[in-house]
Amino acid sequence: xxxxxxxxxxxxxxxxxxxxxxxxxxxxxxxxxxxxxxxxxxxxxxxxxxxxxxxxxxxxxxxxxxxxxxxxxxxxxxxxxxxxxxxxxxxxxxxxxxxxxxxx
Amino acid sequence: xxxxxxxxxxxxxxxxxxxxxxxxxxxxxxxxxxxxxxxxxxxxxxxxxxxxxxxxxxxxxxxxxxxxxxxxxxxxxxxxxxxxxxxxxxxxxxxxxxxxxxxxxxxxxxxxxxxxxxxxxxxxxxxxxxxxxxxxxxxxxxxxxxxxxxxxxxxxxxxxxxxxxxxxxxxxxxxxxxxxxxxxxxxxxxxxxxxxxxxxxxxxxxxxxxxxxxxxxxxxxxxxxxxxxxxxxxxxxxxxxxxxxxxxxxxxxxxxxxxxxxxxxxxxxxxxxxxxxxxxxxxxxxxxxxxxxxxxxxxxxxxxxxxxxxxxxxxxxxxxxxxxxxxxxxxxxxxxxxxxxxxxxxxxxxxxxxxxxxxxxxxxxxxxxxxxxxxxxxxxxxxxx
Numbered sequence: 001x002x003x004x005x006x007x008x009x010x011x012x013x014x015x016x017x018x019x020x021x022x023x024x025x026x027x028x029x030x031x032x033x034x035x036x037x038x039x040x041x042x043x044x045x046x047x048x049x050x051x052x053x054x055x056x057x058x059x060x061x062x063x064x065x066x067x068x069x070x071x072x073x074x075x076x077x078x079x080x081x082x083x084x085x086x087x088x089x090x091x092x093x094x095x096x097x098x099x100x101x102x103x104x
Numbered sequence: 105x106x107x108x109x110x111x112x113x114x115x116x117x118x119x120x121x122x123x124x125x126x127x128x129x130x131x132x133x134x135x136x137x138x139x140x141x142x143x144x145x146x147x148x149x150x151x152x153x154x155x156x157x158x159x160x161x162x163x164x165x166x167x168x169x170x171x172x173x174x175x176x177x178x179x180x181x182x183x184x185x186x187x188x189x190x191x192x193x194x195x196x197x198x199x200x201x202x203x204x205x206x207x208x209x210x211x212x213x214x215x216x217x218x219x220x221x222x223x224x225x226x227x228x229x230x231x232x233x234x235x236x237x238x239x240x241x242x243x244x245x246x247x248x249x250x251x252x253x254x255x256x257x258x259x260x261x262x263x264x265x266x267x268x269x270x271x272x273x274x275x276x277x278x279x280x281x282x283x284x285x286x287x288x289x290x291x292x293x294x295x296x297x298x299x300x301x302x303x304x305x306x307x308x309x310x311x312x313x314x315x316x317x318x319x320x321x322x323x324x325x326x327x328x329x330x331x332x333x334x335x336x337x338x339x340x341x342x343x344x345x346x347x348x349x350x351x352x353x354x355x356x357x358x359x360x361x362x363x364x365x366x367x368x369x370x371x372x373x374x375x376x377x378x379x380x381x382x383x384x385x386x387x388x389x390x391x392x393x394x395x396x397x398x399x400x401x402x403x404x405x406x407x408x409x410x411x412x413x414x415x416x417x418x419x420x421x422x423x424x425x426x427x428x429x430x431x432x433x434x435x436x437x438x439x440x441x442x443x444x445x446x447x448x449x450x451x452x453x454x455x456x457x458x459x460x461x462x463x464x465x466x467x468x469x470x471x472x473x474x475x476x477x478x479x480x481x482x483x484x485x486x487x488x489x
Binding site: 015049053 | 257
């Protein structure tokens, strides 16, 4: 599950954040996101940073989750077959790489 | 606030500068700027040096003090500024403020970076530290990757074509070919750009700047003393320095950088001009798409029209506004900490009428420097005196 915080002041959702990422306010309501959303835009990393060099090519997407939060995350599966608007679902939360999604 | 002028500029060539360290190239650019200004080094009262990643890629920190010592500046205060790829623009801004506020009469602002000693994987990882590690980059995103996502969003939202984006590279490589300081001295065709290898889809090799070494420097003084030192001083009409969200997911719209918009608003207001008054601009084309986005954020073209502007020649040397006559970061090279001062080097030479790709009758120039995925930006507006 993906923990998120809905800001009491600006109302925006921040994934995995101790304070609001948009206005800096503390507090707010904690909730678990469903892990479902859609792909807004993406890239395929062909030249990776040294720590992930062996994993390239891989896709990184900008996703909008069903609850309205946005997240930049690794997208597992064939990076050559993605499309804007495609439904996405959370696979796992990796200790190093953070949340990893795949096409639903 | 006092009016500030630029009385000297210097720049090393950009490229692979074999056998010269980070301090060596910073010192070389500063010496050239001091000689250009005909200011004895004893007069300099403060030094600001932009550098992003010397510790990681060149094993060298504390470069401001070391540069001051090597120049023989007599123990003056020296400060390193860091704002990723906007480090040099911040150095210049602090120098301008130091004189405007009356703290100093003569200031040296410089930027330097040494990147070619490291491997591409080390450089890619190092540059990625300008992003927010915990909130975004740890997933494996890179800077070309961030701009790949932005590129696809711009294409989807505005119908910008891959060909229009590629034409930025064609334009800038064509201009860089004639600039003796440029890393790339060869024009490229649109076909070569679109067939170059993919780096971060849909961006390809020729959409990206090279890995570069280089340094640039600027000498500043009060405007009312400028003619004592240079026959063609350049006025600093206004500056802006602003920050913005560091991740793509925090941006309401990834096709615009709020930091650029804010810095430009501040600089235009200070200068008392509008975008339409600018004749020549050096803007932060860290990728082809970044030129399109910045040309919209700075107000030169309407939202979504940056791609069309390149295709129609509006941003060519003889267009509505000449964009990146130096060849930009893409062709001239992008030693990241140096870029902000190197842009001003080019624009001062434009306003003096000494540039390699001279824009005719130019009187007002604008430099735009961007750090990270828009976490910081500086804008500097210059004019003839």
